[in-house]
Amino acid sequence: MSDNVVNLINKGLEKLYGESLKQLEALITATGLPVYKDPKSGALLWVDVREMRLRFTLSVNKIAKFIDGLREGKLMYTVCKRCGSKYFPPQADCPKCKTSDMEWREVSPVGELITWTVINVKPASFSHHSDYIVGIVKMPDGFNITAWIEADPKTLKPGMKMRLVVDRRPGENYITYWFRPA
Ligand SMILES: [Zn+2]
Numbered sequence: 001m002s003d004n005v006v007n008l009i010n011k012g013l014e015k016l017y018g019e020s021l022k023q024l025e026a027l028i029t030a031t032g033l034p035v036y037k038d039p040k041s042g043a044l045l046w047v048d049v050r051e052m053r054l055r056f057t058l059s060v061n062k063i064a065k066f067i068d069g070l071r072e073g074k075l076m077y078t079v080c081k082r083c084g085s086k087y088f089p090p091q092a093d094c095p096k097c098k099t100s101d102m103e104w105r106e107v108s109p110v111g112e113l114i115t116w117t118v119i120n121v122k123p124a125s126f127s128h129h130s131d132y133i134v135g136i137v138k139m140p141d142g143f144n145i146t147a148w149i150e151a152d153p154k155t156l157k158p159g160m161k162m163r164l165v166v167d168r169r170p171g172e173n174y175i176t177y178w179f180r181p182a
Pocket residue numbers: 080081082083084085094095096097098
């Protein structure tokens with residue numbers, strides 16, 4: 001990520017934290033405790049006043065073929081050699097057979113759009129993006145893929161053919177996958 005993007009994210013986070021901290025202070029001033037009732041469930045919730053930021057590091061050792069595929073512009077999935085179950089995102093082990101006897105295959109590039117939504121209230125880590133579309137695409141390999149859709153939302157229709165793109169996404173600049181109308 002460029003310094004610019006990092007700065008933008010930090011600014012967004014500061015704004016977000018600033019607003020929620022103000023609400024928290026108001027709650028403590030009014031009630032004496034950082035505790036409120038969840039409007040949906042009625043459950044009592046404690047809001048910790050300490051801020052915590054996390055950066056995750058996940059092992060991708062067992063799905064190294066998925067990472068190699070992305071580098072080559074391919075999206076890979078796994079098939080259990082024993083029961084034939086297909087997994088995307090790929091799994092290194094079949095939870096049904098409890099085996100690691102998996103075959104790696106490339107995802108067929110064209111699927112059909114099932115549904116989509118335009119995200120205009122974004123999580124803080126995506127606040128540097130303009131509004132984006134997330135959709136579910138039914139793939140001929142026998143599973144669905146949830147990913148961003150690069151299109152004018154007004155042109156989208158259920159059943160439309162969608163083509164996978166594996167490339168660097170502007171904003172993060174690392175290689176990921178999304179769809180475009182085919
Ligand atoms: Zn299996």
